[in-house]
Amino acid sequence: MTAIGNVSIRDTILQRGRSRERSRLLVFNHVVLLALTAFAVIPLVVVAFNSVKTNLEIGQNPLGPPVNVVVENFPNAWDKGNFATTMSNSIIYVVATIAAELVFGGLAAYALARKKPPGSDLLMLYFLVASTIPLWMYIVPLFVQINFLKVKIGVDARILLIMVYVATRAPLSIFLLRSYMIDLPTELEDAARVDGANELQVMTRIVFPLTKPGFLTVGLVVGLGVWNEFLLALTFIHDPNQYPVTTSFYKFVDRFDRDWALTSAGAIIIIFPVMVLFLSLQRQFIEGLAEGGVKL
Amino acid sequence: MAVLTQKKPMTIAEKFNDESWRRKFLNNVLIPWIFIAPLLIIHLYVVAVPAVQGIYMSLTDWKGVGMNVNFVGLENYRELFFEDETFGKALSNNILWMAFFLTVPFILALFCATMLSQVRRGGMIYRSILFVPYVLASVVTATIWKNLLNPQRGVGAAVDNILGLEGVFGVAYLGRTETALMSIAFIDNWQFWGFLMILFLAAMQSIPPVLYDAAKIDGANRWQEFRHVTLPGIRPILVFMFMMVAIFSFLAFDYIFLLTQGGPGGASEVIATQLYKNAFFRFQAGYGAAQGVVISIFAGFIILIFVTVKRRGWDI
CATH class of the missing domain: 1.10.3720.10 (MetI-like)
Structure with missing residues (x-):
């Protein structure tokens, strides 16, 4: 009896101590988290401020909120940065890469997850090893190959860039989609077969619809990666009319180095679509990128 | 008993004439590999082949343009x-x-x-x-x-x-x-x-x-x-x-x-x-x-x- 009494008293003491401790600690937690949040956000706020100032005002007040809000920077940057062209180029790169990745990746993942043809273990090993090969190992010969296709055969550089994007992201999409499909229960597929569905129907009507979250994850990771990609586009695209926004912005900043109002507005134009998508699909973005980053 | 019921292994010609074997081959080997092929071919072309070429290229004095390539071993x-x-x-x-x-x-x-x-x-x-x-x-x-x-x-x-x-x-x-x-x-x-x-x-x-x-x-x-x-x-x-x-x-x-x-x-x-x-x-x-x-x-x-x-x- 005394023992039990002791325990309960000890528990209540612990409980009280803990709750007091917890509330005190949480203030500390929030202070730390707010400081880190400010560290993450303030640079973006400064760019947003500068994008609606005149250069004259930026000269006097480079970091603070704008006194007079001007919006001319945006149409100016849009024209001078050739954003109409480069934005649509980037959209083409993103959409085409996602489409190819999902179609080819989905087919390959289905074959590897459900059919396991002879040699699939070897193939998985190949993709596992190949995914660890750094780009730096093959970028020089790849440049030669791509240049050959471009100059000698006359293939559009944009198609070649998309091909490089699809290839470099192939292991990721195969691993992700395959593991997603393997986790799906097979009962539904068996039931569909019993009902007389053929193999093609099982794949397109049962497996692919159930893999939708996996496709969404791959699409987001690949899409964001391509939208933000810089190095490959810089290496393989040399016609300014085919630049994606990233390399185009790089040259733009180079050219208008002193014109902060203009370059800030340009930065906001590039960030904007990503932010809208991120804010509307936060959970998928965060979980998808966490998963994608670990798988790669 | 098991030995008696075991079928004789088929020759390749017999296999191709057997309808059910053909369908199995199509469904479980050929079509899966056709599904895998596009991504695999692109990946081989963009990553694997240039990676091997990269090793060879590192053993040459190639400038990146022209046809003048000399094998220099480990000189680089x-x-x-x-x-x-x-x-x-x-x-x-x-x-x-x-x-x-x-x-x-x-x-x-x-x-x-x-x-x-x-x-x-x-x-x-x-x-x-x-x-x-x-x-x-x-x-x-x-x-x-x-x-x-x-x-x-x-x-x-x-x-x-x-x-x-x-x-x-x-x-x-x-x-x-x-x-x-x-x-x-x-x-x-x-x-x-x-x-x-x-x-x-x-x-x-x-x-x-x-x-x-x-x-x-x-x-x-x-x-x-x-x-x-x-x-x-x-x-x-x-x-x-x-x-x-x-x-x-x-x-x-x-x-x-x-x-x-x-x-x-x-x-x-x-x-x-x-x-x-x-x-x-x-x-x-x-x-x-x-x-x-x-x-x-x-x-x-x-x-x-x-x-x-x-x-x-x-x-x-």
């Missing part, structure tokens, strides 16, 4: 390690970069994830905002921070202004040999650490709360709790990210190329920026390819270390 590697002083500088910069990225973002992310895992209210909002820099393009991040680190108009100048100083904090961080590399690392980390934090947070949230209660009853203080419950709980992802970040340290390129192009005077040069210049600006394709192989060997070596450690089942 000898030059890299024994003659090229700029390569030594770049390699030591890569190691500094690794030292920075194996400590600063990890400490920051572990600390922040621990703080965040205890918070109930507003946790999701913090999580989202802290993740925002990770979704930005490197060109944009580089431009933002180039402005913020400007000696006359940047944050440093503002601090000087408040303190009534001149030229103490408002210096050209990216333009001075002593600060260039670490300033770029700071900027890259600004974008990267939130991602690490999210990974650690997810791992921490999957630790059973019972373990924390048990630690409390045993009278563990917060450090002991972190050391003996949290850290072991997130060890797999922690170790894995150590490996990934160590590898990434040898691949670093974007921010350095964008912010300083390796300057001033090679102060922020790393192997990848050197490789890029050698291969694409200086007509030394063979030499650049050798640098690519060296980077890959370093990356492979890091993977080997981690695989060995994991095999041995060491407690890390």
Whole structure:
């Protein structure tokens, strides 16, 4: 009896101590988290401020909120940065890469997850090893190959860039989609077969619809990666009319180095679509990128 | 009995005449491989074949243009390690970069994830905002921070202004040999650490709360709790990210190329920026390819270390 009494008293003491401790600690937690949040956000706020100032005002007040809000920077940057062209180029790169990745990746993942043809273990090993090969190992010969296709055969550089994007992201999409499909229960597929569905129907009507979250994850990771990609586009695209926004912005900043109002507005134009998508699909973005980053 | 019921193995000709075998072959071998083929072919063409070519190219003196290719054996590697002083500088910069990225973002992310895992209210909002820099393009991040680190108009100048100083904090961080590399690392980390934090947070949230209660009853203080419950709980992802970040340290390129192009005077040069210049600006394709192989060997070596450690089942 005394023992039990002791325990309960000890528990209540612990409980009280803990709750007091917890509330005190949480203030500390929030202070730390707010400081880190400010560290993450303030640079973006400064760019947003500068994008609606005149250069004259930026000269006097480079970091603070704008006194007079001007919006001319945006149409100016849009024209001078050739954003109409480069934005649509980037959209083409993103959409085409996602489409190819999902179609080819989905087919390959289905074959590897459900059919396991002879040699699939070897193939998985190949993709596992190949995914660890750094780009730096093959970028020089790849440049030669791509240049050959471009100059000698006359293939559009944009198609070649998309091909490089699809290839470099192939292991990721195969691993992700395959593991997603393997986790799906097979009962539904068996039931569909019993009902007389053929193999093609099982794949397109049962497996692919159930893999939708996996496709969404791959699409987001690949899409964001391509939208933000810089190095490959810089290496393989040399016609300014085919630049994606990233390399185009790089040259733009180079050219208008002193014109902060203009370059800030340009930065906001590039960030904007990503932010809208991120804010509307936060959970998928965060979980998808966490998963994608670990798988790669 | 079993021997009697066993069928005679079919010859290939018989197999092709057997309808059910043909359908099985089609469904279980041919069509799956047709599904795999497009991605595999693209990947072989873009990654595997050039990777092998890269090894060969690194053994030649090819300039990147023209037909003049001479096999020079390991000459490029000898030059890299024994003659090229700029390569030594770049390699030591890569190691500094690794030292920075194996400590600063990890400490920051572990600390922040621990703080965040205890918070109930507003946790999701913090999580989202802290993740925002990770979704930005490197060109944009580089431009933002180039402005913020400007000696006359940047944050440093503002601090000087408040303190009534001149030229103490408002210096050209990216333009001075002593600060260039670490300033770029700071900027890259600004974008990267939130991602690490999210990974650690997810791992921490999957630790059973019972373990924390048990630690409390045993009278563990917060450090002991972190050391003996949290850290072991997130060890797999922690170790894995150590490996990934160590590898990434040898691949670093974007921010350095964008912010300083390796300057001033090679102060922020790393192997990848050197490789890029050698291969694409200086007509030394063979030499650049050798640098690519060296980077890959370093990356492979890091993977080997981690695989060995994991095999041995060491407690890390």
